[in-house]
Amino acid sequence: MKKYFHIAVAVIGLFSCRQESKPMAAMSTTAWQSQLDSLLPLLGHRNWIIVADKAFPLQSATGMVYINTNASLPEVVDYTIKKLGAGTHVSPILYTDKELAYIPGAEHYRDTLQSIFKGYNVQSLLHDSVFAKMDKTASLFKVVVLKTNTTIAYSSVFINLDCKYWSAAKEQQLRAAMKGN
Structure with a gap:
């Protein structure tokens, strides 16, 4: 009996120290957000973030970083844009596919994106x-692909990162001043 007592104590100790497991959806959401949060400070102007639909292909280019979010595209876009808005070094230039306007049954999705994009200029190409x-620019700069579980054709959102604290107008002024000297 004494020899089984030590085994029982070890098993009880092992299971009592076990962390409570979270539901899979909560773990994956936290994981992708943490991954994106750790990458954002490293990204700068000319980098891209693609919030992609489920059928977006896995590419072999070395500059591509893929994060499987297992979340909806609007949820991922909303989180990403809010994070970019709160940052100090980059701002988003947003692109959507022009074809999305013609996809039947995507009205609710388009309306959701419009509310997320409020205050931003979005180019449709x-x-x-x-x-x-x-x-x-992708051959020189990182492209982060946030793959979602959304299955609407042409629903991906393309985010070109621009410098938040230095505008194109400031750059033109600088170049004009440099020519003058």
Whole structure:
């Protein structure tokens, strides 16, 4: 009996120290947010964040970082834009696919995006044009892909990061001043 007592104490001790497990959805949401939160301070202007629909392809380019969010696209876009808005170094330039306006049954999704994008200028371009724009800089700069579980065609949101504290107008002024000297 004494020899089983030590085993019983060890088993009870092992299970009493076990952390309570969280539901899978809560763990994955926290995980993707933590991953994004750790990447945002490292990203700068010319980096991209793509909040992608479920069918977005896994690409072999070395500059692509994929995070599987297991969340809805509007939820991920909302969180990402709020984080970018609270930061001090980059601001988002937002692109959506022009084709989305013609997808039947996507009205609620489009309305949801409009409310999330309130206060931001959003450019709508043909799908191939957005990829061409992104591809120009993607070979040199990181692209973070936040893959979602949304299954609406042409629903991805493309975010080109720009410098928050230095505008294009300031850059033009600087270049004009440099030419004058």
